[in-house]
Amino acid sequence: MSLITVGTMAFDAIETPFGKTDKIVGGSATYVAYAASNFVKPIQQVSIVGYDFPVEELEELKSRGVQLDGVEIVPDKKSFFWSGRYHADMNSRDTLVTDLNVLADFNPQIPDSYQGAEFLMLGNLVPAVQLSVIRQLKQRPRLIVMDTMNFWMEVALPDLEEVLKHVDILLVNDAEARQLTGQFSLVKAAKSILQMGPKYLIIKKGEHGALLFDKDSVFFAPALPLEDVFDPTGAGDTFAGGFVGHLAKTGDISFENMKRAIIVGSAMASFCVEKFGATRLREITKTDIEARIQQFKDLVNFEIELL
Amino acid sequence: MSLITVGTMAFDAIETPFGKTDKIVGGSATYVAYAASNFVKPIQQVSIVGYDFPVEELEELKSRGVQLDGVEIVPDKKSFFWSGRYHADMNSRDTLVTDLNVLADFNPQIPDSYQGAEFLMLGNLVPAVQLSVIRQLKQRPRLIVMDTMNFWMEVALPDLEEVLKHVDILLVNDAEARQLTGQFSLVKAAKSILQMGPKYLIIKKGEHGALLFDKDSVFFAPALPLEDVFDPTGAGDTFAGGFVGHLAKTGDISFENMKRAIIVGSAMASFCVEKFGATRLREITKTDIEARIQQFKDLVNFEIELL
Numbered sequence A, B: 001m002s003l004i005t006v007g008t009m010a011f012d013a014i015e016t017p018f019g020k021t022d023k024i025v026g027g028s029a030t031y032v033a034y035a036a037s038n039f040v041k042p043i044q045q046v047s048i049v050g051y052d053f054p055v056e057e058l059e060e061l062k063s064r065g066v067q068l069d070g071v072e073i074v075p076d077k078k079s080f081f082w083s084g085r086y087h088a089d090m091n092s093r094d095t096l097v098t099d100l101n102v103l104a105d106f107n108p109q110i111p112d113s114y115q116g117a118e119f120l121m122l123g124n125l126v127p128a129v130q131l132s133v134i135r136q137l138k139q140r141p142r143l144i145v146m147d148t149m150n151f152w153m154e155v156a157l158p159d160l161e162e163v164l165k166h167v168d169i170l171l172v173n174d175a176e177a178r179q180l181t182g183q184f185s186l187v188k189a190a191k192s193i194l195q196m197g198p199k200y201l202i203i204k205k206g207e208h209g210a211l212l213f214d215k216d217s218v219f220f221a222p223a224l225p226l227e228d229v230f231d232p233t234g235a236g237d238t239f240a241g242g243f244v245g246h247l248a249k250t251g252d253i254s255f256e257n258m259k260r261a262i263i264v265g266s267a268m269a270s271f272c273v274e275k276f277g278a279t280r281l282r283e284i285t286k287t288d289i290e291a292r293i294q295q296f297k298d299l300v301n302f303e304i305e306l307l
Helices: A028-036 A055-063 A101-105 A127-136 A150-155 A157-164 A174-181 A186-194 A235-250 A255-272 A279-283 A286-300 B028-036 B055-063 B101-105 B127-136 B150-155 B157-164 B174-181 B186-193 B235-250 B255-272 B279-283 B286-300
Strands: A003-006 A010-016 A024-026 A043-050 A066-074 A081-086 A093-099 A119-122 A143-147 A169-173 A200-204 A210-213 A218-221 B003-006 B010-016 B024-026 B043-049 B066-073 B081-086 B093-099 B119-122 B143-147 B169-173 B200-204 B210-213 B218-221
Touching: A003 A028, A003 A127, A003 A235, A010 A093, A024 A028, A028 A043, A028 A055, A028 A235, A028 A255, A028 A279, A043 A101, A055 A066, A066 A101, A119 A127, A119 A235, A127 A157, A143 A235, A150 A157, A150 A174, A169 A174, A169 A235, A174 A186, A174 A200, A186 A200, A186 A210, A200 A235, A200 A255, A210 A255, A218 A255, A218 B286, A235 A255, A255 A279, A255 A286, A286 B218, B003 B028, B003 B127, B003 B235, B010 B093, B024 B028, B028 B043, B028 B055, B028 B235, B028 B255, B028 B279, B043 B101, B055 B066, B119 B127, B119 B235, B127 B157, B143 B235, B150 B157, B150 B174, B169 B174, B169 B235, B174 B186, B174 B200, B186 B200, B186 B210, B200 B235, B200 B255, B210 B255, B218 B255, B235 B255, B255 B279, B255 B286
Parallel strands: A003 A043, A003 A119, A010 A081, A043 A066, A119 A143, A143 A169, A169 A200, B003 B043, B003 B119, B010 B081, B043 B066, B119 B143, B143 B169, B169 B200
Antiparallel strands: A010 A024, A081 A093, A200 A210, A210 A218, B010 B024, B081 B093, B200 B210, B210 B218
C-alpha cells in the first residue's frame, strides 16, 4: 500500500566520540525512506533539496522504490545543512551549525500522482507545513503518523495543537512528551496527549526503548543493547520508517500489529546507529533484518506459568 | 527449597514529592523477605537489629515463613537508621541521616539450622561480611546471588573483587556497572564483570527496566509504566527477593528460568513503589501478583512472522 513521507533531505556533518564526518546525506525523509523501503513500495517522497544534493543519492532512492515527484529541487540554493557534536553518553548533543537554505522556503505541493495514498508519515517540520500537507490530500489517508520536536512546542504551539487534531499517531521522545503536557509521569503525559487528538502515542526513550499507548493499553519495545552506539543521528526517523513501513506493508492498523511495527522500527534503528549517517541502512539485507528481529524476540519474549 | 537471605533490618525516614514518613521499618533483608516469602518457605534470615525493632514486625515475618534464628537482637543499641529525600524525578536522592547503630558491629553467625540451604541472597553489605557468610556455609549453596553498591567500590574494592569470585549472580545498577568496569557501554561492562567471577549479571535500570546477561545471551525486562512512583525505597531489594524467590521455588537455575525470575522480581518491585516502604508488600495477595505478571506479559510479549 502506498505511503507518503514528508520531511527533510539534507546534509549533516557529525562528530561523535568515535570520529567525525564531512557533509554526508541525512534528513528525516531520507532515513524514513531508507527504512520503509525494506517493507513497502512505492514510497512517495515529499521534500526539498538544493542544487548540491547528489544525483546518485536520488538514483539510489529511486532504485529502492522511492518516488521523487514530490521532491522539489531548487536550482540556485543549497540543501539544508546541520552540524552537531554528540557528548560521550550519546544521549545529548550540541548543534554547531544550522543552515536552513532551501528549507526556509519549503512549501510542499503534493503531486496528483500521490493522491489516494493510504499512509502518511509527517516527519518533524514546521507544524503549519505538516497541516498544509494533510489539507492537500483529497482523501484522508487511513493512517497519519507525525513526528515533532520541542522547538515547535516553544515557537508554534497553537499550530502544533491544531495538527495534533488531525493525526492518528504522534511520535515524540520522553522529554518532549513531558514538555508538551507538563506531566513528569509518562503514563500521565500519554493520557494527556491522547486527549489532544492522536489515538496512539509512541514515546521514544532512545537506548531505553519505546512505549506505545492507546487509551486502554501500553506496549513496550526495548532498544537492543549494543556494544557501541556509533552515531545516533537519524535513529528516530529510521524507527519511524520501519514502524510505518511495516504497517503499510501489512495494511493492518490494529494495536496488535502496531506492537510488531514498533519492534520492526526498533530493529531498523538498531542498524542505523552502527555506522555514520545512513551508511548501515544502505548495506543491510532482508536476511539481516530478519536476524535482528529474532534478536528482539530473544531479548524480551518469555513464557511464564502463573503461580 | 530453602533460601538464606543476609542484609539489613532497619528504620527509614523517607521524604518524596508525595509526602514524608516518620521512622518506618525498612532494610534490604526486610524487603527481600517480604518479596521472596510469596514464593518459597522457609526463608532463613540473617540480620541484626536493636532493642527498638518492633516485635510485631518480627511476628509478621515469622507468620510468612521467615525464620529469625539468624537475626541478632542487641539489647542496648538502636537499629540501623537511614533517612533520605528523593528528588522530583525519583531517580536521585539525598541521604539526610545514616546512623549505623547495631550495624557497626554486624558479624553474622550462621545458625546450624541454616546449614545446607540451596540458595543464598547476599544483600548489599560490607563485602567482608558477605564473604564471611559464604565461608561459614559448610556446603556451598547451588546459587549465590549478591547485591552491592558504589560505596564499596570506593572503599573496599579488593574485598569486593574477592567476593565476586565466589558468587553466581551479581546485581548492580547501571551506574555501578559502569563504575566497577570503567566501561560506559553496558554490554561491554557486562562482559568485563562476567570475567570477574559471576556467571550471570543483572543490571537494574530503575524505571528503565533490568538486563540479565550471561556470556552468550541477554534478556531485558521492562519496568511497568506507572502513573506515579510513590516511593522507590526498597524497590531494588524487592526485585532481588522476587527474583531469588522464584528461583528457589522452582529449583531451576537455567537462563530460561532466570528470565521468568526477573519478570517476577520486576512485578514485585512494581508493587513496592506504590506506597511508602514495605506497606504495599504487606497487602498484596497471590491474585494481585498473578495479575501483575500478566500485565508484564501484555507489556512486552509480541508475535511476529519473519519477513
